[in-house]
Amino acid sequence: MIRYQTVYMWLAGRYGKPIASSLQLFNRQTLPAYSVFAATRPRLGYVYSQACHFSSGLRTARIAKGGPVCEYKRMVESGLLIDDSFQRSIVAKLDRLYQELLNYKPEPPATPKKSPIDAVLKLFGKGAANNSHSKAEDSILTNAPRGLYIYGDVGTGKTTTMDLFYETVPTSSKRRIHFHAFMLDIHARINAFKRTHSLSEDPIPTIARELASTAHVLCFDEFQVTDIADAMVLRRLTTELFRNNVVIVTTSNRHPDELYKNGIQRESFLPCIKMLKQQCQVVSLDSGTDYRKIARETESVYFSPINADTNKVLHALFVLASDNVPAETDRQLSFLGRSLNVPLAANGVAKFSFSQLCKDAHGSADYIELARHFHTLILTDVPRMDISDRNEARRFITLIDALYESHSVLIMSSEASIYQLFSASSGANAFETQSMLSADPASGSLAGYAGEEEVFAFQRAVSRLVEMSSKNWIIRSRNQALAQNALRQERNSEQQRSRNVHG
Numbered sequence: 001m002i003r004y005q006t007v008y009m010w011l012a013g014r015y016g017k018p019i020a021s022s023l024q025l026f027n028r029q030t031l032p033a034y035s036v037f038a039a040t041r042p043r044l045g046y047v048y049s050q051a052c053h054f055s056s057g058l059r060t061a062r063i064a065k066g067g068p069v070c071e072y073k074r075m076v077e078s079g080l081l082i083d084d085s086f087q088r089s090i091v092a093k094l095d096r097l098y099q100e101l102l103n104y105k106p107e108p109p110a111t112p113k114k115s116p117i118d119a120v121l122k123l124f125g126k127g128a129a130n131n132s133h134s135k136a137e138d139s140i141l142t143n144a145p146r147g148l149y150i151y152g153d154v155g156t157g158k159t160t161t162m163d164l165f166y167e168t169v170p171t172s173s174k175r176r177i178h179f180h181a182f183m184l185d186i187h188a189r190i191n192a193f194k195r196t197h198s199l200s201e202d203p204i205p206t207i208a209r210e211l212a213s214t215a216h217v218l219c220f221d222e223f224q225v226t227d228i229a230d231a232m233v234l235r236r237l238t239t240e241l242f243r244n245n246v247v248i249v250t251t252s253n254r255h256p257d258e259l260y261k262n263g264i265q266r267e268s269f270l271p272c273i274k275m276l277k278q279q280c281q282v283v284s285l286d287s288g289t290d291y292r293k294i295a296r297e298t299e300s301v302y303f304s305p306i307n308a309d310t311n312k313v314l315h316a317l318f319v320l321a322s323d324n325v326p327a328e329t330d331r332q333l334s335f336l337g338r339s340l341n342v343p344l345a346a347n348g349v350a351k352f353s354f355s356q357l358c359k360d361a362h363g364s365a366d367y368i369e370l371a372r373h374f375h376t377l378i379l380t381d382v383p384r385m386d387i388s389d390r391n392e393a394r395r396f397i398t399l400i401d402a403l404y405e406s407h408s409v410l411i412m413s414s415e416a417s418i419y420q421l422f423s424a425s426s427g428a429n430a431f432e433t434q435s436m437l438s439a440d441p442a443s444g445s446l447a448g449y450a451g452e453e454e455v456f457a458f459q460r461a462v463s464r465l466v467e468m469s470s471k472n473w474i475i476r477s478r479n480q481a482l483a484q485n486a487l488r489q490e491r492n493s494e495q496q497r498s499r500n501v502h503g
Contacts, residue, residue: 068094068165075164078329079344079351082308082315087157090150090285094165097249100145102170106216106245107143142279144216147248149223149280151255155290155316158251159221165249166219175215179223179250183230186237204233208240220250225260231269238272242279249280256282291316296485301411301469302418306381310413314378317411321376322346323481335369342370348479350374354382358395367402375408375478382414386423393422397461404464409477418465422458 066074072091075081148165150158166176177185186207193203211218218241225231241248252259256273260266276282295316303310318327325347333340340362344351350370357367357379370377385393403410414421467473474486 066168067098068161068168071164071168072161080327080329081160082312084157084312086285087161090158090161090283091164093148093281093283094161094249097145097148097247098165098168098170101217101247104143104145104247106173106212108213142242142245144242144245144247144279147250147280149248149250149252149256149276149282150285151252151282152284152286153290154253155292156285158285161285162219162221162249162251166217169217171217173215174217174219175211176219177221179220182220183233186233187229190233202236204236205240208237208244208246211241212244212246216245217247217249220248223250223252223259224254225263225269228264231260231263231265231272235269235272238275238279242275248276255284292319295320297489299471299486299489301409301474302465303413304416306413306415311380314380314411314413318344318346318349318351318378320485321378321409321411321479321482322349333369333373336365338365340366340369342374345374348374349376349378351378351380353380354392354396357399358392362395364398364402367399368406371402371406371408375406376411376482377403377408378411380413382412382421384415384423385421393458397457400461400464400468404468407473407477409474409479409482410465410468418462418469422462 068091072081072088076083081087150162152158163176166174189207189210190203193201193206197203225234238248254261256276259273260269263269291312294313298313298317301317303313327344327346329344331342331345333342342350342352343356350373379399382396383389385396400410402408471486471490475483475490477483
C-alpha cells in the first residue's frame with residue numbers, strides 16, 4: 001500500500017499544497033482515476049501521473065532483462081539515452097554489483113537482544129550510549145555486496161544510471177525512492193513506534209529490520225543531510241541497515257566527506273560517513289558539462305553542425321520539453337487505415353531522425369496526424385539538400401507546413417544553418433528549371449513542383465522556420481514546460497537589461 005502522506009508531502013513540495021489537496025491524497029485510501037483528471041483538468045492529470053511515478057518508488061518495480069551494461073546499450077540504440085563515456089564507466093561498476101547480486105541470498109534480519117541503554121541517547125549519539133556502540137558499529141560483519149555511492153554535479157546522469165541499475169536488479173526485494181521522501185517515512189515510523197512503545201525502547205533497529213524484510217536493495221536519489229534531526233537518525237539507521245545485510249546504491253551532489261558540512265554536532269554524524277564509505281564504493285560522475293543547464297539556458301531550437309555535443313543538448317531538450325516524464329519507444333499512431341511508428345515519445349514530445357520522417361514514404365496526412373498528437377517535434381540529423389534529394393526536400397517542406405499550421409515547436413539538428421539547407425549544387429539553377437517527377441501525393445514526393453513555385457516553397461519553409469525559432473512562438477506554444485522556460489529567460493533578460501541601465 002502506498003504511503004499517501006509521503007506522496008502528499010512530495011506533491012506539496014513540488015507543485016504546492018493547493019494542487020496536492022486537489023488530488024485528495026492525504027486522507028484517501030485509493031488514488032482517483034487518472035482518466036477523470038486527464039479529461040477534466042489536464043494539469044492535474046499530469047501531476048497525478050507524476051505522483052504515481054513517484055509512488056512507484058514505494059513499491060516493487062519491473063525487472064528489465066539483462067544487466068546494466070546491456071540495458072544501457074539498448075537504451076542508447078533506441079534513442080532513450082545518448083552515449084556518454086563517463087556514464088558508461090559508472091554503468092560498468094553498477095554491472096559489477098549486478099553480477100554479485102545474481103548469487104546473493106541475504107540472511108534474514110536478526111532480532112537483537114534487548115538492551116537497557118537509553119534509546120534517546122542512542123538515537124542522538126550522545127554520552128555512554130554513543131561510546132558503547134562505537135566499536136560495534138565499526139566492526140559490522142555482513143555478507144552483502146558492497147554498494148555504490150555516486151556523486152557529481154547536477155545534470156551529469158547520476159539518477160539515470162542508478163535508475164537503470166534499479167530496473168535490472170534481478171529481485172523484487174528492492175526499493176527506489178527520493179531520499180527526502182525516505183526520511184519523511186523514517187520520521188513517521190519513529191513517531192508511530194513511540195506511540196506504542198516505552199521511551200526506553202530504541203525504534204531504529206526495529207525500523208531497519210522492517211525495511212530489510214521488504215527490500216534488501218535500497219536505491220536513494222539525492223542523498224543529502226541538511227538538519228540535525230536527519231543527521232542523528234542516519235547516524236544509527238545506516239549502521240542498522242548494513243547490519244541487516246541491506247545493499248545501498250545512492251546518488252548525491254556531494255562527496256560523503258562533504259555531507260552535513262558545518263552542521264550542528266557534526267562530529268556525531270561522522271560515523272555515518274565512515275559507514276557509507278566502508279559499505280559503498282564512492283565514485284564520481286562528472287563530465288564537466290551540464291547539458292540540462294545548457295538546455296534551460298539556450299534560446300536556440302536549431303543546432304548545427306551535427307556532433308556528440310549537439311546530440312546531448314537535444315537529448316536534454318527532450319527531457320526538458322517532456323517535463324521529465326518517462327519516454328516510451330515505438331509508439332504506434334493508427335489513422336485512416338495507415339500506421340505511423342513514433343520511435344521516441346513522452347508527454348506530447350516526439351523524436352525522429354530526418355531519415356525516419358523524410359526519407360521514408362510519408363505524406364501530408366502523416367505529418368498532420370503527427371502534429372495533432374504531439375505539440376513538440378525533435379528532428380535530428382537534417383542534411384543539406386539539393387536536386388538529388390527532391391523527394392526528401394518536399395517531404396521536409398510538407399512537414400514544416402504541418403507543424404507551422406498546428407503551432408507546434410520544432411527542435412532540430414542539421415548539417416548547416418536553415419539558410420543553407422537547400423542548394424542547387426547538382427546543377428546551375430537546378431531547383432528553378434527542372435520539373436519534378438509525378439507521384440502519388442500520399443507518398444510525399446515532389447509532384448507538380450517546378451520552377452518558381454518550388455523556389456517559393458523553399459523560401460516559405462525558411463521563413464516559417466525563422467518564425468518558429470522565435471521566443472514569442474515558444475511562449476505561445478502548447479508546450480507548457482518550454483513556454484515557462486522561455487518566459488523565465490525573458491524575465492532574466494529584462495532584469496539584466498535593467499541592471500545594465502541602472503548600473
